[in-house]
Amino acid sequence: MLKSSGVKIVATLGPSITNEEKIEELINAGVSMFRVNSSHSTPDEHKNSIDLVRKVAKKLEKNTAILLDLQGPKIRVGNISAPIELIENSEIQLQHSSEEINGIIPVDYSGIANDVKKDDKIYLDDGKLELRVLETDGKIVKALVIRGGLLKPRKGLNLPGRTASLSAITKKDIEYIKLALEWKVDYLALSFVRTGEDVLKAKHCMEMYGGYIPIIAKIEKPEALDNIDDIIKLSDGVMVARGDLGIEISPEKVPAVQKKLISESNVKNKIVIVATQMLETMIEQPIPTRAETSDVANAIIDGADAIMLSGETAVGKYPVEAVKMMSSISENLEQNGIVRHNYYSRKMAEFDNHEAFAMCQAMITMLDNLKIKAILAFTTNGYTPALLSKAKPSVPIYALAKSETVCRQMNLCRDIIPINYNWQQEISNKSLKEINKLLIKKLGMKSGDKVIMTGVIPYVVGQTTNFIKLLTIES
Numbered sequence: 023m024l025k026s027s028g029v030k031i032v033a034t035l036g037p038s039i040t041n042e043e044k045i046e047e048l049i050n051a052g053v054s055m056f057r058v059n060s061s062h063s064t065p066d067e068h069k070n071s072i073d074l075v076r077k078v079a080k081k082l083e084k085n086t087a088i089l090l091d092l093q094g095p096k097i098r099v100g101n102i103s104a105p106i107e108l109i110e111n112s113e114i115q116l117q118h119s120s121e122e123i124n125g126i127i128p129v130d131y132s133g134i135a136n137d138v139k140k141d142d143k144i145y146l147d148d149g150k151l152e153l154r155v156l157e158t159d160g161k162i163v164k165a166l167v168i169r170g171g172l173l174k175p176r177k178g179l180n181l182p183g184r185t186a187s188l189s190a191i192t193k194k195d196i197e198y199i200k201l202a203l204e205w206k207v208d209y210l211a212l213s214f215v216r217t218g219e220d221v222l223k224a225k226h227c228m229e230m231y232g233g234y235i236p237i238i239a240k241i242e243k244p245e246a247l248d249n250i251d252d253i254i255k256l257s258d259g260v261m262v263a264r265g266d267l268g269i270e271i272s273p274e275k276v277p278a279v280q281k282k283l284i285s286e287s288n289v290k291n292k293i294v295i296v297a298t299q300m301l302e303t304m305i306e307q308p309i310p311t312r313a314e315t316s317d318v319a320n321a322i323i324d325g326a327d328a329i330m331l332s333g334e335t336a337v338g339k340y341p342v343e344a345v346k347m348m349s350s351i352s353e354n355l356e357q358n359g360i361v362r363h364n365y366y367s368r369k370m371a372e373f374d375n376h377e378a379f380a381m382c383q384a385m386i387t388m389l390d391n392l393k394i395k396a397i398l399a400f401t402t403n404g405y406t407p408a409l410l411s412k413a414k415p416s417v418p419i420y421a422l423a424k425s426e427t428v429c430r431q432m433n434l435c436r437d438i439i440p441i442n443y444n445w446q447q448e449i450s451n452k453s454l455k456e457i458n459k460l461l462i463k464k465l466g467m468k469s470g471d472k473v474i475m476t477g478v479i480p481y482v483v484g485q486t487t488n489f490i491k492l493l494t495i496e497s
Contacts, residue, residue, distance in 0.1 A: 028322070028352050028355075028356060028361065028414075028436060028437055029321075029322045029326060029327070029328060029329060029352050029436050030054035030055065030327060030328040030329075030433065030434055030435070030436060031052050031053050031054055031055075031328065031329060031330075031331070031345055031348050031349065032053070032054065032055045032056070032057055032089065032295060032297075032328050032329070032330040032331065032434075033048055033053045033055075033056055033057065033330075033331050033335040033341065033345060034056070034057040034059055034330070034331060034332045034333070034334075034335050034336040035056050035057065035058055035059070035071045035075075035335075035336065036059070036062070036333075036335065036336025036337050037336070037337055038335060038336060038337055038338055038339070038341045039071075039335060039336070039341060041074075042074060042077065042078050044341070044342070045074060045075055045078045046078050046081075046082065047342045048335070048341065048342060048345055049078060049079065049082055049084055049086055050082070051342050051345040051346045051349060052345050052346070052348065052349035053086065053345055054086065054087065054328065054433045054434060055086065055087035055088065055089055055208070055209070055328070055433065055434055056071075056075050056086065056087075056088055056089070057089045057091055057211070057330065057332075058071060058072065058088060058089065058090045058091065058207070059091050059093075059336070060090060060091060060092055060093050060194070060195075060198045061091075061093040061096060061098065061176075062176065065197075065198075065201055068090075068201075069201075069205060072088055072205055072207065075088060076088075085426070085429040085430045085432070085433045085440045085442070086430065086433065087208040087209065087430040087431060087433050087434055088205075088207040088208050088209070088430075089207070089208065089209040089210075089211055089238065090198065090201075090202045090205075090207045090209070090210055090211065090235075091211040091213065091240075092191070092195040092198055092199070092210065092211060092212055092213050093192065093194060093195065093198075093213060094190055094191070094192065094195060094212065094213025094214040094240075095131075095188035095189065095190065095192060095213075095214050096178060096213060096214065096266075097129060097130065097131040097134070097178065097179040097180070097181065098129070098130050098176050098177065098178055098179060099127060099128065099129060099130075099146065099173065099174075099175060099176060099177050099178075099179060100119055100120045100121060100122070100127075100128030100129060100130055100175070100176075101120060101121050101122070101128065101175050101176070102122045102127065102128065102173070102174075102175050103122060105172045105173060105174045105175075106127065106172070106173045107170070107171075107172055107173075108146075108151055108153075108167045108170040108171060108172075108173055109167060109170050110167050110168070110169065110170040111166065111167060112166075112167050112170075113156065113164060113165070113166055113167075114127060114153070114164075114165055114167060115127065115162050115163065115164055115165075116128075116129050116134065116135075116144075116162070116163045116165065117129065117134075117135065117161060117162045117163065118130070118131060118132045118133075118134055118135065126162065127173070129179060131179070133188075134163060134181070135158045135159070135160050135161050135162060135163050136158075136160055137181060137184040138155045138158055138163055138181060138184055139155065139158070140155055140156065140157060140158075141154060141155060142154070142155040142181065142184065143155075143168075143182065144163075144165060144179065144180070144181060145179070145180040145182070145269045146173060146177055146178070146179050146180075147171075147173065147174070147177040147178065148178060148265040148266075148268075148269065148298075148299070149180070149265075149268060149269045149273075150169070150171055151167075151169055151170065151171050151173060152167075152168040152169035153165035153166065153167055153168060154166045154168050178265070178266070180266060180269045180270065182269065182270050188214075189223075190212065190213075190214055190215055190216060190220035190223065190224075191212075191220070191223050191224055191227065196227055199224065199227050199228060199231065200231050202235055203228065203231050203232075203233040203235065206427070207235060208235070208236070208427065208430045208431050208434075209235060209236050209237075209238050209258075209259075209431070209434065210224065210228075210235045210236070210237050210238065211237075211238045211240055211261060212224050212237055212238065212239050212240060212257075213240050213242070213263075214240065214242055214243055214266070215239040215240060215241065215242075215243070215246050215253055215257075216243050216245035216246055216249065217245065217246075217249045217252065217253070218249060218252030218253050218255065218256045220239075220253075221237055221239055221253060221256040221257050222256060224237055225237070225256075236258035236259070236431060237257050237258050237259075238257065238258065238259045238260065238261050238293065238295065239253050239254075239256075239257040239259070239260050239261070240260075240261045240263040241253070241260055241261065241262055241263060241267060241279075241283060242263040242265070242266035242267040242270065243266075243267075243270055244270050244271050247271070247279065250283070250286065251286075254286055254287055254290050254292055255290065257292065258292065258293060259287065259292050259293025259294060259295065259327070259434075260283060260287050260292065260293075260294055260295070261294075261295040261296075261297050261330070262279070262280045262283050262284070262294070262295070262296045262297060262326075263297050263298055264276050264280065264296070264297065264298040264299065265297075265298040265299065265332075267279070268298075280296060280321070280324070281324055284296070284321075284324045284325050284326055285324070285325070285367065288325050288367065288412050289367055289369045289370055289372070289373070290373070291373065291408060291409050291412055293327045293328070293408075293434055293435060294325075294326050294327050294328075295326065295327065295328040295329070295330050295434075296321040296326045296328075296329050296330065297329075297330035297332065298330075298332060299332075300314065300317060300318050300321075300329055300330065300331060300334070300348075301314050301315075301318065301331065301334050301344050301347060301348070302314065302333070302334070304334050304338055304339075304340050304343065304344040304347065305333050305334055305337065305338040305339065305340075306338070306339060307340070308339075308340050308343055309347075310344075310347060315347070315351055318347075318348060318351050319351050319355060319360075322351070322352055322355055322361065323355065323360060323361060325412075325414065325436075326436075327411070327434060327435055327436040328434055328436070329348060331344055331345065331348070361414060362414065363389075363413075363414050363415060363416040364386050364387075364389050364390050364413055364414070364415060364416050365386075365413055365414065366379075366382075366383060366386065366412065366413045370383075370412070373409075375409075375486060377486045377487070378405070378406060378409055378486045378487055379409065381406075381476065381486075381487045381488075381490060382406065382409045382410050382413065382487075383413075384490060385397060385410065385474050385476060385490060386410070386413045386415060388474060388490075388492070389415055389416055389417060389474075392472060392492075393472060394417055394472050394473065394474055395417060395467060395471045395472060395473055396417045396418050396419070396420055396465070396467075396473045396474075397410060397415060397417060397418070397419045397420065397473065397474045397476065398420050398422065398457070398461070398473050398474065398475045398476070398493075399419055399420070399421045399422065399475075399476050399477060400422050400445050400475070400476070400477030400478070400479065401421050401422065401423050401428070401432075401477060402423065402424070402425070402428070402478075403428060404421060404423065404428050404431055404432040404435070404438075404440075406476060406477070406486075406487045407419050407421035407432060407435065407438050407440075408432070408435045408438070411435045411436050411437045411438050414436070414437065415437060418437060418438075418439050419437055419438045419439065420439050420441055420465060421438050421439065421440045421441065422441050422443040422445050423440060423441075423442065423443070424442070424443070424444050424445065425442075426442055428440070429441070429442045441464070443460070445457075445477075449479055449489075449491070454493070457475070457493070458493075458495060458496055461473065461495055462495065462497075467495045468495060468497075469495055469496060469497035470494065470495060471494070471495040472492060472493065472494050472495070473492075473493050473495070474490060474491070474492060474493075475489075475490070475491040475492075475493050476489065476490050476491070477489065
């Protein structure tokens with residue numbers, strides 16, 4: 023019988039995941055989607071990784087999704103010959119360049135020496151290293167090391183409040199959007215979103231190339247929080263990207279923002295992913311800290327659809343162990359009854375599609391009053407299963423879709439188990455017998471078990487869910 027792990031796990035591809043065996047291990051450990059980070063490696067290397075995931079997923083008969091993460095206006099340190107030890111209270115220099123020149127740290131942002139002013143803060147490597155600007159001549163920035171440490175190549179650089187002129191979609195992003203459509207990836211992550219207009223720009227870019235991929239807006243700028251309603255409305259989901267967000271708004275504000283973003287995304291029936299430093303210790307160590315396990319647990323309890331591993335799987339020593347740890351945390355919460363099931367937030371009553379919400383609310387009520395084994399949802403685009411998943415049902419949602427792409431996209435939604443199935447567009451004795459057979463043979467149901475069936479039959483474009491049927495399995 024297929025089982026749901028509840029929350030979904032996203033793993034970032036990288037040097038630690040280079041072969042079929044490792045990808046298979048990760049999928050079997052609980053990975054629902056792999057993230058491709060366009061900030062690193064080449065398009066050819068990314069294409070090879072995607073092909074590898076698709077090959078393994080097909081072999082395992084899994085609907086494993088692919089997320090392509092656009093770099094956006096992310097500023098990074100350039101190529102340095104070896105890691106540089108930044109000594110506290112020492113002076114260093116930075117300039118726009120791709121390579122290290124005369125000991126000056128290269129930065130890939132052409133406007134760095136013009137945008138910063140004296141006493142501005144510069145943060146490196148997710149805020150681990152901190153500099154204070156001493157002076158700039160328009161070409162070279164001189165800075166004092168406030169918080170030192172080892173600086174490695176291609177690490178991120180943040181200039182809080184000094185990059186407003188940068189477009190959310192760069193020339194490199196446009197090239198990758200075109201490739202993403204060619205590669206048929208399942209989701210596109212848009213970095214450093216500030217307004218709903220940024221999301222519309224990405225959509226327009228895809229329209230120019232004749233396609234569409236669901237957009238996950240990464241929330242990592244204070245401006246995004248000011249415009250969050252429009253961003254959530256125009257996106258297909260959001261990612262709480264806590265690394266850059268924590269630098270831009272300060273770390274102590276992140277927990278409250280995370281909870282608010284999860285709540286608002288759920289109310290609007292949008293996917294929400296929590297990311298960055300979830301099990302950071304496991305990059306180097308085989309077990310996480312107790313604080314990290316609590317952090318993962320709280321994201322699950324708050325209602326995140328998915329939790330994401332970055333460096334833990336991309337470059338970490340223990341990628342499979344990190345995924346297994348996340349799965350174990352989720353399973354332990356379920357076993358101890360910590361996750362609240364069969365519950366819609368009161369604010370869901372404000373949801374735009376009143377008919378769909380009323381139907382889903384009725385099914386969730388049935389779960390509390392009848393012994394139901396599962397919900398069986400016939401879907402064309404995953405809309406109703408996703409809405410059902412927002413109530414965190416106490417039984418799995420088996421979502422039957424004819425499209426493999428829709429199945430992969432639904433695999434990011436919490437509690438949904440997508441099944442590629444060519445269902446009939448009518449309810450008849452013949453179709454019910456076929457469904458009965460599917461439930462017994464593939465899903466492990468037994469005679470007498472009850473399932474809730476739902477969907478749109480006959481299917482009409484634009485029509486919302488129009489039936490609920492209680493089905494008792496027959497041997």
